[in-house]
Amino acid sequence: MEGRTSFERIYEVIAQIPRGRVASYGQIAELAGNRRWARVVGYALHAVPQGSPLPCHRVVTKEGRVSAAFGSGVCNRQTELLKAEGIEFTDGYVDMKKYQWKRRVF
DNA sequence: AACATGACATAAG
DNA sequence: CCTTATGCCATGT
Numbered sequence: 001m002e003g004r005t006s007f008e009r010i011y012e013v014i015a016q017i018p019r020g021r022v023a024s025y026g027q028i029a030e031l032a033g034n035r036r037w038a039r040v041v042g043y044a045l046h047a048v049p050q051g052s053p054l055p056c057h058r059v060v061t062k063e064g065r066v067s068a069a070f071g072s073g074v075c076n077r078q079t080e081l082l083k084a085e086g087i088e089f090t091d092g093y094v095d096m097k098k099y100q101w102k103r104r105v106f
Numbered sequence: 107a108a109c110a111t112g113a114c115a116t117a118a119g
Numbered sequence: 120c121c122t123t124a125t126g127c128c129a130t131g132t
Binding site for chain 3 (some may be wrong): 005006007029034036037038039040043044047
């Protein structure tokens with residue numbers, strides 16, 4: 001059933017990000033099915049309503065930097081939230097080597 | 107229905 | 120390191 005749109009798949013992936021971990025847009029896109037959906041991932045997150053259980057604050061750019069347009073969105077304290085989860089920031093960047101989420105194969 | 111915009115990533119110069 | 124170009128999908132006008 002392809003009734004699921006890219007958004008749905010993307011939301012599924014994001015919802016699976018464990019606490020204390022971060023994932024890049026490209027990674028989510030790849031896990032969702034296509035690595036070129038990175039842009040769609042961003043748009044999907046932008047379309048996420050405030051009451052959504054999606055940990056949108058755990059989504060960062062591949063550089064480990066918080067997206068620029070986050071201030072006007074849902075979680076304007078993304079960095080703070082991540083810090084609260086135990087993620088360390090260096091000069092505003094996250095150490096992706098340490099904190100990038102690796103999807104476990106169940 | 108067509109065009110433009112947007113929370114990105116990658117390749118090329 | 121920076122800029123430009125391309126890919127992808129949904130939304131708004």
